[in-house]
Amino acid sequence: MPALRAEKICKSFRRLFKEKMILFDISLSIEEGEVFGILGPNGAGKTTLMSIFSTLIRPDGGSLEVLGRDALRDTHAIRERINISSGNPNFPWSLTVRENLRHSAMLYGLYGRSLYRSVDDAISAFELGPQSDAKFETLSTGQKQRVSLAKSILNRPQILFLDEPTSGLDPEMAMKTRDLIKKIYQEEEITVVLTTHYMPEAEELCDRIAFLREGRLAALGTPKELKRALQIGHRITIEYQGVIDPVRLRIIPGVMEVRELSGRVEMIFDHSGRTFSTIIKAFDGADILDIEIEQPDLEDVFLELAR
Ligand SMILES: Nc1ncnc2c1ncn2[C@@H]1O[C@H](COP(=O)(O)OP(=O)(O)OP(=O)(O)O)[C@@H](O)[C@H]1O
16 A cells, blocks of 8 residues: 555645646655655745645645545544654744644643653754753754754654755754654654755655656656656766777767867766777777766756756
């Protein structure tokens, strides 16, 4: 059974007297234990889709099953078993971190010892000990983000929805947060659905990625599959001394682009075949001084899909 199954999800918002379609027929499944990324340019509909998946807003059309239940009918039962951390955390500002977390834990039906234990665990997991008695309003943006993440694990959810989980965090805390997300899903075997604008984060965390563009599902697959499907090649830079014939490089099957600079050639090529050795052979009349190969990354996929 998939953790989440969406079939032809549509959503529009009314602004003044105009109806604007935001999501068009989104169909996808998210498997149990998977870390699933929703990526796309600003305004593509990521947060709206995440809000629908986490039952915060209702779609206009389509069907949605979360943890085997109908998300439009069994909302309450689903909400007990999921949690969400918003990229824009908003908690009662005059309560302390601990009071806020206790309050949230109570809303999830925790009480007594298990409530205190869950709150303590969440505080230590996100290193909020020094701030635990500080009022929410006095926290930095990154600390507020960590309160939101701490809140999201209080009920030991089966699906964790994370909207921009590391935005506003400094690089060290962002890295710690990613490690913690990994630890949580590895130890608890939960499903994580996240949005991010930071491609190395998506590459590091996500098993599969859905790429949204203008409300439509533009691509879906593992980072590797997306790179292959888009034929985003490796970049190779070869420094050499001597004479080469650039035409020999251009006609090699799998070579997509050749740029000649003095004593240096830059090429984009498909790494799947025997292209690499054929490229090297084309330099047989020269001395190769240096070779640098860069693999394509998700940033390249993003730029290609967002075009
Ligand atoms: N409650 C709302 N009422 C009207 N329009 C809305 C509402 N919520 C979102 N929108 C519009 O829906 C579109 C998609 O917004 P959404 O926040 O889902 O995009 P996003 O991909 O998450 O963007 P970003 O990367 O900037 O966070 C935008 O044009 C936004 O203005």
